[in-house]
Amino acid sequence: MKRLENKTAIITGGSGSIGKITAAKFLKEGANVVLVDLRQEHLDEAKTELGHPDRVLTVQADVSSVEDTKNYVEKAKAKFGAVHILFANAGTEGKVQPITEFSDDVFDLVMKVNVKGVYLGIKHVVPALREAGGGSIVISSSVAGLEGSANTVAYTTSKHATVGLMRTAAQELAPYNIRVNTINPSPVDNRMMRSLEEGFSPGEAEEAKRNLERAIPMGRYAEPSEVADLVLFLASDESSFITGTTNPIDGGMTS
């Protein structure tokens, strides 16, 4: 028996680095996946790359929009009949600036996507999970949801907020057999970190990467695939008594 046989998972940020590799692992374990992201052409590319077109649905959506959120849930139910898993993973890094110079517009955007997007996802997916008899919600927080990080006020605030959302939802939803947990990765070797490295040290991103790696006892970034393995565990019944938890995957960074 595969680990997600007969399950349907909605993955927001589904054409991004962590979202797409998680979708690949979910498909391998028998799930249907619904990829939600901003740009249809990126979703189309991801769908082609993933294979199994009969078990992949793509829905273009801005996760901070109520209408778009309702729409991706409806489309998932219409195509696959039920929803069992939400991986609330869409996120944006914002800018690297001290608080006193931080752009208010960027602050609002990061909070809208990283916090309101997760809140709306939980709000509108939960009725479907209840209809299915229960389920699992996994939220992409970060080590920045557990510790402060200078010059990333919007991102760090937003990732702390997702921990509050998770804890509240875990308590409210346990009676319905719905588990809610965050993953809290250290820097992951992908586009988002290239953008942040450039922000920390303009023109010297490689040096910024080496500095960050020095703060990680295991001396390297996480691979997207390692993060996806944790999501798979939390989404599957193997974690059936785990809810309300933060889950650092950080090479010892927060130890």
Ligand SMILES: NC(=O)c1ccc[n+]([C@@H]2O[C@H](COP(=O)([O-])OP(=O)(O)OC[C@H]3O[C@@H](n4cnc5c(N)ncnc54)[C@H](O)[C@@H]3O)[C@@H](O)[C@H]2O)c1
């Ligand atoms: N990369 C890292 O180092 C790292 C570390 C810890 C946590 N995370 C978190 O993991 C999650 C996935 O990030 P990633 O590393 O795969 O980066 P990524 O940029 O490859 O993926 C993020 C995805 O979210 C999508 N997205 C952004 N705004 C959206 C919106 N309004 N509506 C719908 N989709 C939207 C983007 O288009 C993108 O595909 C994010 O929440 C990120 O904050 C990343």
